[in-house]
Amino acid sequence: MTSISPFRDPTLPCNIRIPNQDWDRAPWNRWTFQHVREILPTTQVWRGAGPASVLPADLRDIEVIPFEVEEQAxxxxxxxxxxxxNGFLVLHGGKIVAERYLNGMTPYTQHLSQSVAKSVVGTLAGxxxxxxxxxPTASLTHYLPELAATAYNGATVQHVLDMTSGVAFDETYTALDSHMAxxxxxxxxxxxxxxxxxxxVWDLMLSLKDLECPHGTxxxxxxxxxxxxxxxxQRAAATPLAELVSRELWAPMGAEEDAYFTVDAAGYALGDGGFNATLRDYARLALLHLRGGEIDGRRIVPTEWIAGTRFDADPRLFGxxxxxxxPAGAYHNQFWIEDTxxxxxxxxxxxxxxxxxxxxxxxxxxVLSSWPEFVSTTRTRTALTAVRAVREALS
Structure with missing residues (x-):
């Protein structure tokens, strides 16, 4: 079996190597999600030359907070x-009230965020x-005329921001012949x-010719x-994605550490899931949103865009x-809305x-994790119930 970098996990024999087709699967992901740049080609998202934005701490003992999910305490x-x-951090009142590192993660470890990257790109779009x-109301072909020969012809920028284009794309993670594969x-x-x-990725995008429903429905x-x-x-700004994120978001936000994206063979930084950063810098991104697009007095994201993300989603399209x-959710601007x-x-x-x-x-x-499963309804409900329990205990 073809394999890649040595896998040094004290629970496994020292000569085990990671199979390159399964690096993101259990048990390998317990290590790989904190070491992606040792496995795949990547590109830097520079933090800039300025100081890190302040993240004051007021640590609380939250570990005893109880909650229950599906009759499990x-x-x-x-x-x-x-x-x-692997990492857990809570912000309340602009301060860190809890910060935990597990499974060998440290404050300086960049952790793969998977589709959290989509919201980084969504914030950049804002x-x-x-x-x-x-x-956002313009057609995609206004910026990317090459898409006229694809199923994206007739779709708008807002359609892809909200994932409401009608383009056929099989997202099945475990199917060997899916579009996701x-x-x-x-x-x-x-x-x-x-x-x-x-x-x-560009050539794959241009190959999508089929519609499964009308755009926007x-x-x-x-x-x-x-x-x-x-x-x-990238086309609108004439700048590669990683450089754009650095210039417009990561550096102005006052990130403490560089982030990085994985890149494809053509050098494209994978916007849909290849972003890696430290726990505290993900917290700075969250704080930027909590503050309506400002951090340390610097306006970075328009207030109107964040308000629109929160309240303008159409739950009728979500089901x-x-x-x-x-159950009362929606999706808008590359974010999941818990309730509008x-x-x-x-x-x-x-x-x-x-x-x-x-x-x-x-x-x-x-919460940064390395579950054995791609998706799990029970694990997701448990994580959401846990953070809601912390919220209620702090309020």
Whole structure:
């Protein structure tokens, strides 16, 4: 079996190596999610030359907070010890009230965020939209005329921001012949197994020719939508995605450490899931949203865009399996909306990545995990119930 870098886990024999087709699967992901740049090609997201924005601490003992899910009793402490968590941080009132590192993670470890990356790209889109560099009502072909020959013809920028284009894209993570499997290969995450598949994300995007429903009629989770959006932003700003995130978001935000993206064979930074950063810098991103787009007195994201993200989603487009976890939910601007009345919203990624943002309670929680499963309704409900229990205990 082809394998990649040595896997040094004290629970496994020292000569075990990570199979390159399964590096993101259990048990390997317990190590790899903290070491992605040792496995895949990456590009830097520079933190800039300025000081890190301040994250004051007022630590509380939250581990004894109880909660219950599906008749199973937990405390926050037992949740962290049994949920494959690697990092956990809670912000309340602009201060860190809890910060835990597990499974060898440290404050300086950059952790793969999976689809939390989509919300990083969505935040960047909000910045460029606020500057008038991108028009969300414009057609995608205004920025990317090459898409006229694809199923994206007729879709708008807002359609991909909300994942409501009608383009057929099979997101099944475990199917060997799905579009998602093709995206894994195109992004450089997996080795080419089918000679007819594309070896970069742009070419895969241009190959999508089929519609499954009219544009704008239904939310259906399609990771490739974020990549389409990323190419729009790159084209509008004439700047590669990683450099854009650094210049417009990461450096102005006052990140403490560089972040990085994985890149495909053509050098494209994977906007849909290849972003890696430290726990505290994910917390700074959450604080930026809690403060309506400002941090340390610096306006970075338009207030109107954040308010629109929270309250302007259309829950009528959201249904089916997505309501198993978010029965009153919606999706808008590359964020999951818990409910459009309260305006609680979140960034989520497979294998248990979560940034939960409640501006009304001045509360945010970040969970970085390496679950054995891509998705789990029970684990997601448990994580959400845990952070809500902390919120209620602090309020």
């Amino acid at each position: 937990y405390t926050i402490g037992s949740f962290l010890e049994t949920s494959y968590a 910045i460029l939209i606020g500057r008038g560099m991108v028009d 093709q995206l894994d290969v195109a992004s450089g995450w997996k080795t080419l197994v089918n000679p007819n598949w594309h070896t970069n 239904s939310f259906r989770y399609r990771s490739i939508e974020t990549d389409v959006l990323s190419f729009v932003l 089916g399996i997505y309501q198993e976890v978010l 009345a309260r305006g609680v919203y979140m960034a989520r990624g497979v294998f248990g990545q979560l940034i939960y943002i409640d501006p009304g309670a001045d509360f945010a929680a970040i």
